[in-house]
Amino acid sequence: MRELKILQMVLSDRCRQSLTYMAEKRPESVTFSRLCLFFICIMTAILISGCGHLNESLQAKSTFEEANDLFNQGNYKASLDKYEQIIKKYPTTGDRVLFEMGVIYAYPKNDRKDYQKSLECFQKIIRDYPGSWYRQNSETIIFNINNVAIKDKTIAAQQTKIETLEQAVKGREKEIIALQKMTKVLEQKFFAYASRNGSVDKIVIDKKARRLMLISKGEAIKTYKIALGGNPVGPKEREGDNKTPEGTYLIDSRNRDSHYHRSLHISYPNERDRKRAKDMGVSPGGNIMIHGIKNGLSWIGDAHAEVDWTKGCIAVTDEEIEEISKLAPNGTLVEIRP
Secondary structure (H helix, E strand, O other), X not given: OHHHHHHHHHHHHHHXXXXXXHHHHOHHHHHHHHHHHHHHHHHHHHHHHHHHHHHHHXXXXXXXXXXXXXXXXXXXXXXXXXXXXXXXXXXXXXXXXXXHHHHHHHOOOOOOOOHHHHHHHHHXXXXXXXXXXXXXXXXXXXXXXXXXXXXXXXXXXXXXXXXXXXXXXXXXXXXXXXXXXXXXXXXXXXXXXXXXXXXXXXXXXXXXXXXXXXXXXXXXXXEEEOEOEOOOOOOOOOXXXXXXXXXXXXXXXXXXXXXEOOEXXXXXXXXXXXXXXXXXXXXXXXOOEEEOOEOOOHHHHHHHHHOOOEOOOEEOOHHXXXXXXXXXXXXXXXXXXX
C-alpha cells in the first residue's frame, strides 16, 4: 500500500510536469494532457482498490484453509461457522464464502444438509455479485439442487409407503401363516379325495399364460406353471418345428420309463392336424406329452419354467407330474389353447 501511494504521488508529479511543459510548448495540447492525467489517476485508484481486495484475500487464506480442513474432517457445522467468521472479517471474499457454504449445505454426506440454505447462498451470489467468477457455477448448481430435492421427496414418499406396507404385512404375518397351513391341509385332503374318486375330468393348457389347469366339474382346482416347445407361438404343423400343438386331445397312454420323470401321452396329431400336414406335404410329427423334468435334473425345480425348453411337449416339475398323473387317468380331455 505504501509503495502504491508513492507511485501515485510520482505519477501525479510526472503528469503535472508534463502538463506544464506541454502547455508552454504547445498550448493546444493542454486538453489532451488533462485527459492523460485523468486516466492515470483512475488507473492508480483501481490498482490501490484491487490491491486492497487482493491483500484481504491473502490475509483470509489461512482461515479458508482452516475451514476447508474442518470440512475434510467431516465437521461440517464447524466449517460453516468458520466461513461465517471469514465473511464478517473479510467482506470482499463474500462470493467465495457463500459458494463454499452452499456446497457444504448440499453435500450428500452432511447429515444436516439443508437444500433451502444452500439455494439461498447461491442465489445471493447471483443477486449481489453479478461479476463474480462463481456466478455461472452457482446457476448450474441451483438447477441440480432443485432436481435432487424433487427426487429426494419422491424417494422419501415411496419409502414411507413401503414402511407402511411392511408394517401392515408384519401385523398380519400370523394370519397369513395360518391361512397357508390351512390351504395346504385342504389341498392334501382334496387330492386324497380326488385320487379316490377321479374327479379331474379335463386339463386346460393356456400357452400364452404358460399355465396348466386341472378342471373338475367346470372349475379349476389347481394351476401349474409350465414350459413349452422352444418355438411356442402358433400350432404345431410338422415334425421337428419345436411347436406345442393347439386343439382338443385326450391322454391316451402314459410312459413310466420315460427319459423325463413320468409322461402322459397326448393324442396328437388329431384329424385336423393330419389334414393340415398332408396339405403342406409334410409329416405332422408326434410323441407330444405332459412330463416332468429330465431324469437326473429334478433339482432344477420351478426354475425350469423360466424358459421354453421342450421339443413341443408340456413340462412341469417332477412333484407336479406325480399329482397330475394321479388325478388325470387315460381318457382325460386335454384342451390346448393358443
